[in-house]
Amino acid sequence: MSSRDAILSKLRAAGRVPEPLPEVPLFDEGLPPVLDQFKASLARMGGQWVDAPAEGLDAWLGQRFAGAQVVCSAVPETMGTLRIATVTDPRALENVDVGIVRARFAVAETGSVWLSEAEYGVNSLGYLAQHLVVLLDPAAILPNLHHAYRQAAFADARYCALVTGPSATADIEGVLIRGAQGVRTLTVVALATPR
Amino acid sequence: MANDIFTDKKVDHVKGSRQFIADEPHIAFHDKRLWTLRELRDKEAHGIPEWEQLRELASAIKSHTLTHLADYLEEFERNATANGVTVHWAKDAAEHNRIVHEILAARGVETLVKSKSMLTEECNMRPYLEERGITVVETDLGERIQQLDDEPPTHIVVPAVHKLAKDVAEVFADTIGTDRHNADPHYLAEGMRQDTRPYFIKAGAGMTGCNFAVAETGTVVTCTNEGNADLSGNVPPLYIASIGIEKLIPKMEHLGVFIRMLSRSALGSPITQYTSHFRAPRAGGESHFILVDNGRSDRLAMDDFWYSLKCIRCGACMNTCPVYRRSGGLSYGGVYAGPIGAIINPTFDLKKYSALPFASTLNGSCSNVCPVKINIHEQIYKWRQIVVEQGQVSFVKKESMKLAGKLLADPKRYRAWSSGAGKALAKLPRAFLYNPFNAWGKQRELPEPPKQTFHQWYAANRKPETEA
Numbered sequence: 136m137s138s139r140d141a142i143l144s145k146l147r148a149a150g151r152v153p154e155p156l157p158e159v160p161l162f163d164e165g166l167p168p169v170l171d172q173f174k175a176s177l178a179r180m181g182g183q184w185v186d187a188p189a190e191g192l193d194a195w196l197g198q199r200f201a202g203a204q205v206v207c208s209a210v211p212e213t214m215g216t217l218r219i220a221t222v223t224d225p226r227a228l229e230n231v232d233v234g235i236v237r238a239r240f241a242v243a244e245t246g247s248v249w250l251s252e253a254e255y256g257v258n259s260l261g262y263l264a265q266h267l268v269v270l271l272d273p274a275a276i277l278p279n280l281h282h283a284y285r286q287a288a289f290a291d292a293r294y295c296a297l298v299t300g301p302s303a304t305a306d307i308e309g310v311l312i313r314g315a316q317g318v319r320t321l322t323v324v325a326l327a328t329p330r
Numbered sequence: 331m332a333n334d335i336f337t338d339k340k341v342d343h344v345k346g347s348r349q350f351i352a353d354e355p356h357i358a359f360h361d362k363r364l365w366t367l368r369e370l371r372d373k374e375a376h377g378i379p380e381w382e383q384l385r386e387l388a389s390a391i392k393s394h395t396l397t398h399l400a401d402y403l404e405e406f407e408r409n410a411t412a413n414g415v416t417v418h419w420a421k422d423a424a425e426h427n428r429i430v431h432e433i434l435a436a437r438g439v440e441t442l443v444k445s446k447s448m449l450t451e452e453c454n455m456r457p458y459l460e461e462r463g464i465t466v467v468e469t470d471l472g473e474r475i476q477q478l479d480d481e482p483p484t485h486i487v488v489p490a491v492h493k494l495a496k497d498v499a500e501v502f503a504d505t506i507g508t509d510r511h512n513a514d515p516h517y518l519a520e521g522m523r524q525d526t527r528p529y530f531i532k533a534g535a536g537m538t539g540c541n542f543a544v545a546e547t548g549t550v551v552t553c554t555n556e557g558n559a560d561l562s563g564n565v566p567p568l569y570i571a572s573i574g575i576e577k578l579i580p581k582m583e584h585l586g587v588f589i590r591m592l593s594r595s596a597l598g599s600p601i602t603q604y605t606s607h608f609r610a611p612r613a614g615g616e617s618h619f620i621l622v623d624n625g626r627s628d629r630l631a632m633d634d635f636w637y638s639l640k641c642i643r644c645g646a647c648m649n650t651c652p653v654y655r656r657s658g659g660l661s662y663g664g665v666y667a668g669p670i671g672a673i674i675n676p677t678f679d680l681k682k683y684s685a686l687p688f689a690s691t692l693n694g695s696c697s698n699v700c701p702v703k704i705n706i707h708e709q710i711y712k713w714r715q716i717v718v719e720q721g722q723v724s725f726v727k728k729e730s731m732k733l734a735g736k737l738l739a740d741p742k743r744y745r746a747w748s749s750g751a752g753k754a755l756a757k758l759p760r761a762f763l764y765n766p767f768n769a770w771g772k773q774r775e776l777p778e779p780p781k782q783t784f785h786q787w788y789a790a791n792r793k794p795e796t797e798a
Contacts, residue, residue, distance in 0.1 A: 137419070138419045138420060138421040138425060138623075139419035141421055142403075142419055142421055142575065142621075142623045142627055143400045143403065143404070144400075145623075145627035145628075145630075145631075146399045146400040146403070146575075146627050146630060147400045148631070149627065149630040149631040149636070150631070151396065151397040151630060151636065152397060153394075153397045153398060154390070154393040154394045154397045155390075155394060156390075156391065156394040156580060157386075157387055157390045157391065157394075159387060159391075159583055159584060159586060159587055162380050176600060179599075179600070180599070180600070180601070180603065181603075223614075225564060225565050226531050226565060229527075229531055244590075244600065245600045245601040246600070246601075247601060247605070252612060252613075258560070258564040258612060259561070259564045259565050261560065261564075262557050262560045262561045262564060262565070263530075263561070263565065279586075279590075280585075280586040280589055280590050280601075281583070281586040281587075281590075283586070284582050284583050284584075284585045284586040284589075285582075285583055289547070289549070289582050289607060290546075290547045290582060290609075292607070292609065293413075293609055293610035293611065293612055293613075294563070294564065294606070294607065294608055294609065294610075294612060295606075295607050295609075296560060296604055296605060296606040296607065297589075297601065297604070297605040297606075298603070298604060299600075299601050299602070299603050299604070299605075300603055301603070302555065302556050302557030302603055302604070303555050303556065303603050304471045304472075304519060304555060304556050305488070305597075306470070306471040306472035306475070306488060306489070306490055306491075306519075307471070307472075307475075307490070307493075307495050307498050307515035307518055307519060308359070308363070308494060308495045308515055309363045309366065309488075309491075310495075310515040310516070312515065312516055312519045314523075315471060315519065315523065315555065315556035315557055315558070316469060316471075316523060316526060316527075316530075316556045316557045316558040316561055317556065317557020317558070317560065317561065317603075317604070318557065
């Protein structure tokens with residue numbers, strides 16, 4: 136018998152009495168306004184919030200990341216120095232200083248933004264870059280994770296992640312360090328999706 | 331010690347603890363750090379009005395899934411296969427390791443980057459691959475520290491929590507060339523980042539464990555903070571996930587319940603920095619999922635212990651446990667330490683781990699913080715009964731238990747003893763109590779003995795009233 140069949144028949148032979156599957160409520164009554172909650176949660180997880188820059192995205196980027204050599208853009212709002220569409224090998228993003236993407240939606244409860252291969256272009260952009268800038272339409276913020284996990288997007292994407300602030304670790308004496316193996320900073324910029 | 335995990339050598343928890351306890355700064359930090367995590371967890375849990383309802387739901391979803399596990403595994407396999415993933419089945423650790431090696435060898439992979447996985451620890455995979463010429467690089471900071479120090483992880487969420495920064499400085503100075511005299515955690519973490527990064531680029535394959543496997547979509551979910559799981563899964567051309575078969579959940583919408591509780595229970599944060607969903611290989615990439623039994627189907631058949639399969643590996647029971655906090659993960663001598671280790675390890679080898687169910691005060695705190703409501707302390711108690719029935723208890727413990735049994739069964743003898751003991755305790759010189767032969771005098775001050783026993787107090791204060 137194959138290991139597969141051996142495992143399955145052992146599990147069936149265990150003879151556990153079937154128990155029912157409960158309904159999961161949305162738990163969305165009396166929640167705070169999504170934008171306020173999102174900003175608070177994001178800050179708590181080490182991310183930064185920026186209102187739509189009056190000087191324009193490019194000017195803001197130039198100021199915020201002065202000295203950045205490679206700015207890789209996966210959005211039409213800015214060109215950067217490297218277009219993600221020209222990249223095929225994920226490893227080629229090793230030297231990216233700043234990555235720029237647009238989140239499909241966000242979650243107020245946790246301060247998370249949702250990104251998949253469609254948003255990244257090349258997934259490694261979100262992790263090899265030193266800094267990540269995420270454009271977010273403030274109209275695309277969901278109240279909590281129960282709402283988020285009812286989005287069909289999870290079933291369609293090959294890979295997707297709820298990204299919450301920059302990479303972090305507290306593995307040495309509990310000291311919190313932002314910037315572990317992934318991005319060192321994560322900034323969410325409020326910018327409505329162009330229609 | 332590290333190597334004894336995979337031998338038959340019987341674990342002596344008391345002896346293991348003694349090594350840890352010998353160093354006051356370490357035990358003081360360990361205790362404080364883990365208690366801080368417990369406090370952060372409480373703050374988060376109290377901030378969510380439906381917390382108890384979420385625990386009920388999580389426990390019920392797991393009960394349902396485990397009682398239909400074969401069906402959900404078939405559904406998961408079907409969907410993952412349709413997504414273009416190659417699905418493998420491993421009945422035990424040896425088969426798991428063989429499968430991983432075959433995948434890597436067939437593609438000429440020389441370097442494997444991986445994120446933390448308790449399952450690959452359980453399978454002792456690293457030495458197996460290294461003996462066959464494959465470089466395996468742990469990319470979680472705590473796990474990397476443990477790998478470089480040739481020790482197993484001592485906590486399932488914070489693998490190197492028993493070490494101080496100065497210990498890490500020593501390990502890194504010897505292995506990755508950081509400055510031995512610089513024990514600043516920021517400096518050490520940056521040193522590890524710089525050392526690890528090139529491995530992500532040159533690795534032929536990346537590997538992760540699995541926090542949840544969604545049957546409905548065939549998705550593997552990982553919950554991590556450092557970004558290393560997403561680097562492992564998205565940079566090399568080949569991705570492998572090892573999945574304990576108990577990780578299944580039916581639908582995507584059930585993740586809402588578990589993700590809301592996992593990091594809150596573990597670290598007191600609302601979510602991990604990355605909650606990642608690997609469903610299908612990326613364009614031009616290749617994905618393999620390995621479903622691993624390794625004793626889980628046996629556990630499902632154990633009437634008293636199958637509930638432990640609900641565990642989502644948050645570590646909350648470890649953080650709250652007074653015994654774990656003061657004895658350290660190495661003293662458990664198994665892959666899983668703390669209360670969850672005390673009930674899981676004996677299912678693998680009762681004789682080897684017969685001491686672990688006694689590494690508990692049975693205070694029940696572990697059960698109270700468990701997000702999936704595993705009755706951990708009751709299972710610990712049940713394991714004790716089995717250990718005693720099978721004669722695995724030490725001679726001293728057996729004899730003192732016999733004596734205590736006699737004493738407690740006889741009210742007259744008990745009262746005579748307890749009144750005498752209190753008086754004797756009050757008059758004893760310190761050296762008699764706080765000496766190497768009295769385990770209860772170590773790392774703690776004994777409470778002031780009462781002037782009279784409860785029985786004496788009751789007789790003096792209450793009895794006439796109730797009788798009147």
